[in-house]
Amino acid sequence: MLNRNGIYLIIALLAVFAGLHIGFAPEGHDGRTTMTTLLGGFAFLLMTVAIVLSTRLRAAEALFGGLDRMYQVHKYCGVIAGLLVLLHFLGVPKALPAGVSELEMSLVPSAPMGMVALILLVISLALTLNRKIPYHRWRLPHKAMGLVYLLVVGHFLLAPPIFFERFGPSGILLICTAVIGILSYLYSIAGKNRRLxxxxxxxxxxxxxxxxxxxxxxxxxxxxxxxxxxxxxxxxxxxxxxxxxxxxxxxxxxxxxxxxxxxxxxxxxxxxxxxxxxxxxxxxxxxGRFDMASAGRKQIWLAGGIGLTPFLSAVREMKPGDGREIHLVYAARNSDDAIFLDELDKRAAELGNVTLVPLFSDEGNFARVDIMKTKLPDPLDSYDYFLCGPRPMVNALMKNLKAEGVGRTRIHTEAFEFR
Structure with missing residues (x-):
């Protein structure tokens, strides 16, 4: 389950930037310039968060509820940043402010750098959202997003002071954030995770x-x-x-x-x-933080197909005398598709506190809440649920369990998608 502490920190970062940017806006700012540069700042901060999360720092897992959730936030930060960049581009004045030399700007082309970054960012987001592109073909272009980030840093650092006041409070915050983002990018491409x-x-x-x-x-x-x-x-x-x-x-x-x-x-x-x-x-x-040991005494572990693997590890670890009451609901097409079924059946008999509930779709038994009602001895809202399997199955179960009165905090899932 997503831990919202990390989300709150991101919101707090954006709020601090907004307060500094609006409260200490340069004297020459009109309302349009202030708002469009605010959107650009928001986009840059979210891009930085996405880059920091991509480093897979374990210390950040506690803030978001696991690396799988961190990657979800990474993705949405990138998508929202792309939309904000588009709004920034459409809203910012296209003419140079009074007193800014066209010759000077041609030597330090902030606007062209921003345009190139925008085009590459839109292309990258389109590739990310197109699920038909194989992972191995998507991965390398996605890594190039760090170069887009560097273009964005150059874009705002070289912008006329009327747009970006480098030593104003909001400007200092963006520069500090840029340092963190660049270091995170270098950490990633240097292969630090590989050496560990x-x-x-x-x-x-x-x-x-x-x-x-x-x-x-x-x-x-x-x-x-x-x-x-x-x-x-x-x-x-x-x-x-x-x-x-x-x-x-x-x-x-x-x-x-x-x-x-x-x-x-x-x-x-x-x-x-x-x-x-x-x-x-x-x-x-x-x-990952898919932790069955931290939940209540009565638990439902529901596995769809290969979603059995986290529960298989847990069953293999358990010892007789475990005080939990566990129903392992294993959904598969048939008994041949249900890998490790014999091992699970044997372990359940040895442990005593695990009840194996196979659901085979070829026999008309599906992983649905109405069928689970007939298989479980107690009301649905008396259990903690751990769900792992195909996304459509998990989403449908979550929706129906909530409709049956099961609280959101009692439903735990993996978000095993990394693009």
């Missing part, structure tokens, strides 16, 4: 029904994770040049690290068909 990765070798690649499990043996330190967390997997070697996020399916404390991934696209298909034991893998993480 842990090295593994692939012990085995196991083909499952519509999924693949990879088992990793640590070369040095093993990843210290909690159930429900995920990590970025980066296979080393030619043709494997991009990290992909996957939920960790092994239990914390195991001497091997396991990931189970559904065969969805080119990369996961390549894993299944080409990846061999002995290959080197770098793992970045762990990330």
């Amino acid at each position: 990765a842990l090295e593994y070798t692939i012990e085995s690649v196991n083909a499952l029904e519509r999924a693949t499990e990879i088992v990793l043996k640590p070369v040095g330190d093993n990843l210290q994770h909690k159930s429900g967390q995920f990590a970025f997997v980066e296979v080393q070697g030619k043709g494997w040049d991009e990290p992909h996020p996957f939920t960790i399916s092994s239990a914390p404390g195991e001497d091997r690290l396991r990931f189970t991934m559904k065969v969805l696209g080119d990369w996961t298909r390549k894993v299944r068909e080409e990846l061999k034991a002995g290959a080197t893998v770098h793992v970045h993480g762990p990330y």
Whole structure:
């Protein structure tokens, strides 16, 4: 669930800038200039927030409720910044202010820099919002957004003083923000996260029904994770040049690290068909706050397909005597598609506090609230819910659970989308 503390901090930053910008506007500002430059400042601040969040700093996870939520905020900051830039461009006066030399501005072209940044920003947003573009083709152009950011910095630093007063209160705030944004960008392109990765070798690649499990043996330190967390997997070697996020399916404390991934696209298909034991893998993480241990005594874990993986890790970790009452609702097309079903059934019998509830769509049992009512012993609003699976299924369940009186704070989901 999204932690709103991070959102409140972003709003507070924008409010402080607005107060400084309006309260200490240059004497020559008219209302139009003040408002359009305010929109430009808002856009720049949101671009900076997006760049800072892209560094994947773990310290920021607590503010937003996990890296998955941070990436959601990163995306929306970028989209809103793009819209504000358009409004800024349409509203700002096109003629140079009185007393500004055209020759001087031709030597330090603030306006052309802003125009180029606007065009590149719009193109980048269009690529991001077009879900038909494969991830590996989208990723490199998206990384170039840092260059757009540098153009924007140059645009406002070189603007005439009537538009940007460098040593006014709001100007100093923007310059300080620019320093943070540039350092964050350099941190990202310098590969700091890569140097913090842990090295593994692939012990085995196991083909499952519509999924693949990879088992990793640590070369040095093993990843210290909690159930429900995920990590970025980066296979080393030619043709494997991009990290992909996957939920960790092994239990914390195991001497091997396991990931189970559904065969969805080119990369996961390549894993299944080409990846061999002995290959080197770098793992970045762990990330995420999908924490079943922090909820109440009565819990519903609802997994749709490969959404089983965080719950699989938790079931593998649990010991007999756990005081929670857990119903693991596992939705799949049929028993063949329900990977690890036998292991789950065996673990449920060993633990005693886990009730496995398979729902197979081929038999007419779907992951719907009306069907869950018939499968659960207590009223729906008496449970905490953890939902992981296809986005349409999760959205429908959230809507219907709220309609049944289940509070928003009792429904926990992963936002496992990174573009």
